Amino acid sequence: MKVIPFAQAQQRADEVARVLADGGLACFPMRGAYRLAVDARSEAAVERLMHSKRRAKHHPSLVLVADLAGAKGVVEGTGWSTTRRLAERLWPGPLTMVLPPSAHLPGKLKKTLAKATGTVGVRVPDDPFVLQVLRAFGGPILLSSANLEQKPGASSAATVHQRFVRAIDVWVDAGDVTPAPPSTVVAVKDGSWELVRDGAISREAIERASA
Secondary structure (H helix, E strand, O other): OEEEEHHHOHHHHHHHHHHHHOOOOEEEEEOOEEEEEEEOOOHHHHHHHHHHOOOOOOOOOEEEOOOHHHHOOOEOOOOOHHHHHHHHHHOOOOEEEEEOEOOOOOHHHHHHHHOOOOOEEEEOOOOHHHHHHHHHHOOOEEEEEOOOOOOOOOOOHHHHHHHHOOOOOEEEEOOOOOOOOOOEEEEEEOOEEEEEEOOOOOHHHHHHHHO
């Protein structure tokens, strides 16, 4: 496992991107917790992430993209007016939009990503390092909290290291991180949206952005 000190993370984002491109498993801090990340387009990499955290496949999936255009191969509805307005006004930021999976996803991958709800969550993060990784990687990244199924500890560097040291190929080590409010999750349809989970962005801000 390669360890990158957080102080060097932005200068070494290309190294993380190369690991992802090679089908590897990365771990880095984002919004108050360590996250496991793999190439969202690779069935083998996605299976590896699920296996590493003993995760049931029925949990909702979160895919990070560099911009709205980057979500086209993952979800449908990127051309809807509601999707465009929310993306233009609230991305990058802690807003997860839940949309139907793209018809261009391979069948097995589509089934894995959308098994929980028939939809996939996508977000453009506002974390500078993660955005650098996304841009260097040039594709969507599947993200999951660095904890075992129904176990806490994703904010503790020691716990994450203990649980995933044999699985992770590259780890951005920031020590223990302070938990942060979750992203706001909205289910988007053509012409409307529905609040799924309260979070860092208020309902009022979403209403203004979508108008």
